[in-house]
Amino acid sequence: MTNTIRAAVMPAPNVPIELRELPWPELQPGAAMLRTLYSEVCGTDVHLHHGRLSGVPYPIVPGHVSIGHLSHIRGTVRDIDGVAFAEGDLVTFLDVHETCGACHECLVTKQTTRCPHRKVYGITYGVNDGPLGGWADHIWMKPGVKLLRIPAGVDPLQFIAGGCGLVTSVHAVERGEVRLGSSVAVLGAGPVGQAAAALAALSGAHPVIVIGDPAPRRDFALRMGATHTIGLDVPAADRAAQVRALTGGRGVDVVIEAAGDPRAVSDALDLVRDGGRVVIAGQYTDGGDVPINPHRQINRKHVEIRGCWGCDYSHVHRALQVLAVQGRALPWAAAVTATYALDRAADGLEAVATRRVVKAVVAPNS
């Protein structure tokens, strides 16, 4: 194999995206190549371009959640049921790799998303590590990468429209222990917030209140399963009053923060009922500090606060099941308002950065 890989590369923070030819990797036994159908542009890529994540080995090929067809397999690669993958199979993969299975986090506290050895495609792998990002016509599936078959009936565009927002919110809703009849508020109307509203509704929650901007995203949230929406033009105290009015004066059982603004954490504590639960999923970068009143907002409220970092295999697996079964009728793909060829990946990044679209998708082989 002497061909090269065409990739959109982020050379460094705040430097324009450029197209590069990368060498085709040598495939070890258990490795494969994925011919990329779609890779997403998400808020994380905007943060990467602004240099707001630490430990990123620029230059990188962005694109952590991707879908495509296996084009080359060296040896045998099997799924969790022991069934071998074949060339041509439509798959996605867990973007987290090299979780070690040997450290304190992996073995003792069993929180593999905090394993210090984990590497993430499109984020903490650099170009010098190989073609390990989705904004490229092929992605190297290193040995041990967890591939997942796309279930019959799941449209690839529907999957990528859910993308990492869907996978992240599977984890967030799990952390929130949302149940039948739970009342839920979701802060933020981006991809994570949209998916969290959908999953909360599918879990039997009511009401599901989405708080965020802009107005078209609130309208979309209603199509995804939100029962009520509130805009940020409403002052915070009035938003809290509206939420209390919808919940018998108590506040919601569970708040899922997917806003990213640190002030949303304080808001979340004002919206949750006494003894309720707050899941913080949106503070993926350090947005600074925020004043909290520990007595009034936490201790006296007897409230539970849970962080939610990253995802594991189970969250991707469940996301695919949701798309194949419970959530198949939801308008996931409508969130993708534009797809971009590889040489226009920068435009997709710009569209997400300016929030002109909920989700942009790169189609490297289009």
Ligand SMILES: [Zn+2]
């Ligand atoms: Zn580990």
Ligand SMILES: [Zn+2]
């Ligand atoms: Zn993402």
